[in-house]
Amino acid sequence: MAGAGGGSNDVQWCFSQVKGAIDDDVAEADIISTVEFNHSGELLATGDKGGRVVIFQQEIENKSQPQCRSEYNVYSTFQSHEPEFDYLKSLEIEEKINKIRWLPQKNAAQFLLSTNDKTIKLWKISERDKRPEGYNLKEEDGRYIDPNTVTALRVPVFRPMDLMVEASPRRVFANAHTYHINSISINSDHETYLSADDLRINLWHQEITDRSFNIVDIKPANMEELTEVITAAEFHPHQCNTFVYSSSKGTIRLCDMRESALCDKYSKLFEEPEDPSNRSFFSEIISSISDVKFSHNGRYMMTRDYLSVKIWDLNMENRPVETYQVHEYLRSKLCSLYENDCIFDKFECCWNGNDSVVMTGSYNNFFRMFDRGQRRDMTLEASRESSKPRQVLKPRKVCAGGKRKKDEISVDSLDFNKKILHTAWHPQDNIIAVATTNNLYIFQDKVN
Amino acid sequence: MINTMECAVDAQSLISISLRKIHNSRTQRGGIKLHKNLLVSYVLRNARQVYMNEKYAEIYRMQQYEEVMTVCNEIQELNPLDLAEDCEEQSGDCCGNVGVSEPASLCCALLPVSHLAAVQSAHIQAPSACSAPLSLQSDEVCKETEPSFYRSCCAEAYPVSNCDFSPVNNNLHCNKTTVLDLDTHVVTTVENGYLHQDCCASLQQCCQSAQSPAKKRKVDFEYYISDIEEVSDFTPCKRAKFEDCSYANSEHLDTSNISNLISIFGSGFSGLVSRQSDFEQALNGQFCSKQALASLGAWTRAIVAF
Numbered sequence: 001m002a003g004a005g006g007g008s009n010d011v012q013w014c015f016s017q018v019k020g021a022i023d024d025d026v027a028e029a030d031i032i033s034t035v036e037f038n039h040s041g042e043l044l045a046t047g048d049k050g051g052r053v054v055i056f057q058q059e060i061e062n063k064s065q066p067q068c069r070s071e072y073n074v075y076s077t078f079q080s081h082e083p084e085f086d087y088l089k090s091l092e093i094e095e096k097i098n099k100i101r102w103l104p105q106k107n108a109a110q111f112l113l114s115t116n117d118k119t120i121k122l123w124k125i126s127e128r129d130k131r132p133e134g135y136n137l138k139e140e141d142g143r144y145i146d147p148n149t150v151t152a153l154r155v156p157v158f159r160p161m162d163l164m165v166e167a168s169p170r171r172v173f174a175n176a177h178t179y180h181i182n183s184i185s186i187n188s189d190h191e192t193y194l195s196a197d198d199l200r201i202n203l204w205h206q207e208i209t210d211r212s213f214n215i216v217d218i219k220p221a222n223m224e225e226l227t228e229v230i231t232a233a234e235f236h237p238h239q240c241n242t243f244v245y246s247s248s249k250g251t252i253r254l255c256d257m258r259e260s261a262l263c264d265k266y267s268k269l270f271e272e273p274e275d276p277s278n279r280s281f282f283s284e285i286i287s288s289i290s291d292v293k294f295s296h297n298g299r300y301m302m303t304r305d306y307l308s309v310k311i312w313d314l315n316m317e318n319r320p321v322e323t324y325q326v327h328e329y330l331r332s333k334l335c336s337l338y339e340n341d342c343i344f345d346k347f348e349c350c351w352n353g354n355d356s357v358v359m360t361g362s363y364n365n366f367f368r369m370f371d372r373g374q375r376r377d378m379t380l381e382a383s384r385e386s387s388k389p390r391q392v393l394k395p396r397k398v399c400a401g402g403k404r405k406k407d408e409i410s411v412d413s414l415d416f417n418k419k420i421l422h423t424a425w426h427p428q429d430n431i432i433a434v435a436t437t438n439n440l441y442i443f444q445d446k447v448n
Numbered sequence: 449m450i451n452t453m454e455c456a457v458d459a460q461s462l463i464s465i466s467l468r469k470i471h472n473s474r475t476q477r478g479g480i481k482l483h484k485n486l487l488v489s490y491v492l493r494n495a496r497q498v499y500m501n502e503k504y505a506e507i508y509r510m511q512q513y514e515e516v517m518t519v520c521n522e523i524q525e526l527n528p529l530d531l532a533e534d535c536e537e538q539s540g541d542c543c544g545n546v547g548v549s550e551p552a553s554l555c556c557a558l559l560p561v562s563h564l565a566a567v568q569s570a571h572i573q574a575p576s577a578c579s580a581p582l583s584l585q586s587d588e589v590c591k592e593t594e595p596s597f598y599r600s601c602c603a604e605a606y607p608v609s610n611c612d613f614s615p616v617n618n619n620l621h622c623n624k625t626t627v628l629d630l631d632t633h634v635v636t637t638v639e640n641g642y643l644h645q646d647c648c649a650s651l652q653q654c655c656q657s658a659q660s661p662a663k664k665r666k667v668d669f670e671y672y673i674s675d676i677e678e679v680s681d682f683t684p685c686k687r688a689k690f691e692d693c694s695y696a697n698s699e700h701l702d703t704s705n706i707s708n709l710i711s712i713f714g715s716g717f718s719g720l721v722s723r724q725s726d727f728e729q730a731l732n733g734q735f736c737s738k739q740a741l742a743s744l745g746a747w748t749r750a751i752v753a754f
Contacts, residue, residue: 199482338491
């Protein structure tokens with residue numbers, strides 16, 4: 001599997017760290033709902049169902065040594081969203097963080113956007129390692145001094161202090177979405193970003209909170225005529241006028257904002273005709289796209305539906321250029337997966353730094369990697385059993401039917417409660433973050 | 449055609465499961481999830497199509513046999529020598545006669561091609577059916593002067609016919625249903641009887657199409673269109689107006705539990721409503737999935753409208 005730095009050596013993935021509680025009793029609030037590296041890869045943010053954001057920072061032990069093992073440690077934790085109640089509709093608004101997106105760094109502080117179902121917030125994460133001391137009118141503990149007792153004046157000075165990381169909400173973008181927000185994406189112009197819910201996509205300026213432009217609206221005049229919803233949206237990494245959005249029908253629309261103010265008419269429609277021999281009760285569900293991601297070079301995009309990952313060339317609309325089966329053995333289990341709601345799970349996918357490998361999650365805490373160049377795929381497991389430091393992960397195999405070989409797992413013994421929905425890949429290096437239900441696993445490639 | 453072989457769960461239980469999911473989504477934290485409910489509605493639609501197709505195919509096959517049987521018996525009484533000839537002629541009539549407002553031919557016209565194939569084979573068997581009368585309970589029924597067609601298909605399956613098929617009386621009381629108790633979430637199938645009654649009733653409706661035959665046929669076509677897109681001239685009533693919904697030749701099926709179905713979905717699930725149906729206030733906490741199937745003639749999906 002080609003590494004980020006090129007070459008055709010096989011990457012061996014090793015356990016690096018695991019974050020989160022060890023006990024099996026998972027508190028609902030601790031369920032990880034999003035994972036995202038920042039643009040340098042130094043910071044790794046996670047959001048959970050309880051509305052909290054935890055940011056880990058990579059600490060390079062020894063930058064000069066090439067074989068350094070960098071670890072991610074907690075950098076900042078804050079409560080991003082709280083549960084709310086919509087009194088008009090008598091609806092509770094979940095505080096679960098649906099997405100986190102990092103803004104490109106402009107100064108010493110870091111900025112990220114986090115969103116729940118209804119509200120997007122811009123957070124500033126800044127470090128403070130000095131504090132002013134020697135005020136004339138204030139004691140060190142903050143009590144005010146009676147001015148009459150002051151006999152001399154001094155200039156306050158900054159003295160070093162223990163590093164403190166502060167997170168403060170700088171903007172709140174609210175009341176623009178009637179339906180549940182599923183995506184946010186920052187534009188390459190570094191000024192605007194989009195937010196998408198089930199039926200609409202809005203364009204925001206990062207500085208302006210009281211206005212947003214609606215750029216896509218697929219709500220029909222008569223809601224009974226509704227046939228599809230928006231499931232994900234993303235800006236092109238380089239072209240600030242281009243974005244895509246995926247639908248529950250398995251289609252992707254590419255829109256150009258230069259064409260018109262309301263981009264209801266797409267520029268391109270990416271759709272693969274359905275295979276009629278695979279038609280079932282659940283065809284519509286499994287064709288619904290759960291995630292769409294542009295490649296770093298902007299030439300391709302990847303979509304994830306329930307059973308497969310598809311790579312599309314932006315210049316070819318009628319079919320994907322590559323299709324990878326994530327867990328085809330589940331096709332015969334769709335009935336049970338429908339009953340236990342697993343068929344509605346929304347898996348995400350991600351590219352590695354040089355777009356040569358793609359990764360996505362599966363059940364039983366398995367995750368899958370597909371090497372596009374070498375046409376190879378690998379299944380790995382995130383488990384406590386394989387959590388010894390620097391332990392090399394052994395490839396796993398699921399036995400679809402027939403005789404089960406040694407070390408294979410049969411489909412019936414898969415644990416569908418253990419699912420990996422969120423994964424992230426470091427933008428440059430072979431470091432991956434894989435979220436199980438309430439734990440975050442960090443794996444790195446083996447260094448000799 | 450949907451491949452139904454992939455799992456053991458049949459269409460009917462899928463419908464129950466789906467309706468239960470939609471009901472549960474109302475009480476979920478965070479509000480109704482539009483995407484998930486849309487997907488569930490697609491499963492509902494698919495299951496319903498399969499279920500309807502199966503039922504109508506079954507009924508049609510039964511009707512074929514019954515009709516040929518009836519004719520053969522009558523002919524037998526008249527002239528035993530003309531037996532074989534007339535049987536074939538009758539079966540030919542059955543299928544070839546699209547214009548005649550006979551239920552069988554109507555069924556012929558309406559059934560999709562795959563079912564016509566079954567019909568063809570039924571015709572082939574018809575002559576033998578004549579010579580060796582089927583030992584069905586409907587034997588006696590066929591000899592009655594009443595339109596045996598309706599009674600036969602029901603009488604064959606259900607010895608106790610508690611359905612009144614006279615065209616005048618449109619109130620069909622069903623006490624044999626599949627019921628999901630929303631409080632205990634227990635699915636019980638009491639007796640598999642309702643849909644046949646309902647089937648006959650809607651076919652009956654076809655035959656009564658003196659006023660607006662075109663409309664009626666269009667409605668019945670709904671059962672067979674495999675990929676139903678929204679019918680542009682079909683405007684289901686809003687929930688608030690259920691009681692006011694009236695239709696020219698509306699079929700007064702006993703849908704006492706349907707309005708509860710609607711109340712489950714909330715103010716926006718108007719897409720489920722057929723303007724044919726006349727809803728009464730529901731028994732609390734119960735609905736009949738079969739009745740839902742039968743009476744929701746034209747809905748294609750359940751949508752939450754905010």
